[in-house]
Amino acid sequence: MTEEVLQDGKEIKRQIKVDPKELIMKIVFIIAAVVFIAAVVTICVFIFVQAVPALKEIGLFNFLFSSEWDPDVEGTGGGSYGIATMIVGSIYITAGALIVGVPIGFLTAVFMARYCPRPLYKVMKPMTNILAGIPSIVYGYFGVRVIVPFIRDTFGGYGYSILSASLVLGIMILPTIISVSENAIRAVPKSYYEGALALGATKERAIFRTEVPAAKSGIVTSIILGLGRVIGETMAVVMLCGNQTEFPDSILDGVRTMTANIVLELGYAEGLHRGALIATAAVLFVFILIITLLVSLIRKKAK
């Protein structure tokens, strides 16, 4: 490679050696990026190619806004495919889980970053890691045996409800929110805190008025990661939400989420039914896309 360098007003040409190691690593990085992009594109194409014919047959409006889900299992023709109840179900459970998980997670993160005594921190940190590693089926089973009977005995109803699912999913996203938020708060330079104290602020004021706003971006990210996990969660939800295809009247009623619908029926679905389930996945996909866009918009505005 040649490079033109101006030296003492004169143009001279100099050879620059490229380290072969550097070249190899560059290729490795490019390959990694290409594989990642290829994976994302393949999944998108796969979902949409399969979903579009089904959506055409059902009609997009019908599919999104009809509450009638009555798949044609016997293969006799007919059947109606409307996922309005499931969209509502997904939204309710996601909102519920965030209402449970975000305040607890955020406050725990503040506690762990700024208040926690050393010995306690040594216990709490591994605890959040353990919580993060528990498989969702275990959360589901815990919900079925503990949360559901508790809700049923305390508030009545089926027990398998929006409330139960929200509680369990709220617990499930705690580790994500705690560890990402905690890191964000810890990353704020010490001088912010010290400066606030020097100006006469109390410890609480210094943390919540200077450090937390400075760590806002990281905290929002933690919430988005939690949200992504809730909306995509399948195994625990299908065990807890009751899976009725009805609009709920209260948080003690059951609902079916989009993910639950897919996992319940994909095993045996054929033809249009299978297409409708893939289309459900496509809707879910669009949902996540919208959320991601919204967040980046909010962040831009905040800056």
Add this chain to the structure above:
Amino acid sequence: MKKVLLAILSLVMACGIGIAAVGCADNTSSDATGTIIVVSREDGSGTRSAFIELTGIETDEDGDRTISSAMITNSTNMVLTTVADAVNAIGYVSMGSLNDQVKALSVDGVAATADNVLAGTYKLARPFNIAYKTGTTNEIRDDFIKYIYSDQGQAIVTQENYIAIPEGDDQRTGSYTSPGNLSGSITVGGSSSVSPLMEKLIEAYEALNSGVTINLQTSDSTAGMSGAAEGTFDIGMASRDLRETELANLTGMAIAQDGIAVVVNPSNSLSDIEMTMICNIYIGQVTTWEQVKGESAE
């Protein structure tokens, strides 16, 4: 400060343990009252398919009339767990899967037992079918099917509380002896109702044929049949009659009969239910236990 923290923490933990303990405790004290918790299975389930057909929940004109507020679970075990936990619940499971955490109701005065199914008096009964792709051959598969119909295989069926193919039936293959030279593996998949029985059959068969491995995959009847047709499963399992569309490229056969038991929580005082009442509960015309018990008492 630290002491206060410690106190708060231990309080929280105590609360958590308390909730867990309450959740795990048996609620066997009070009788079922109020709204019925209707527990059903997913659309592809063979148990559901047989149940709605036998009880009249499914009609030719209206199809499956199960109310949409019925809770949907995706396995036999989830039905059992739900009914065992909830005093107000009603569900239905394969008779062979019954355990002592739930109570099986007698239907129209006939107890849910294998003898009554065999005698034909217990009406909620259906066949357990297996099927393979028509025109294919597989040495291990054929030998395994031969084993299922042998005296040893059918003895397991009886032992597991299902109803065996009667002795003297054409399908029975008599006493089984292992050919001794088989090796390889096959995959069996489908209905979660047939699965517990199949597991026992496979266990016994593998003990006799050490070179053979049989993989068992559990999902539901419809998945079992489509898997067998596609070649994913060498043998598919279904807990209902095969549909005409499925029989187009599958050879099916019944390996046992099974009753469907209507189950309630053990603390429910109800012990007998009419077929029409089952239907009314599942289509949403009867919604409280008072209605059920009132009519039963009359």
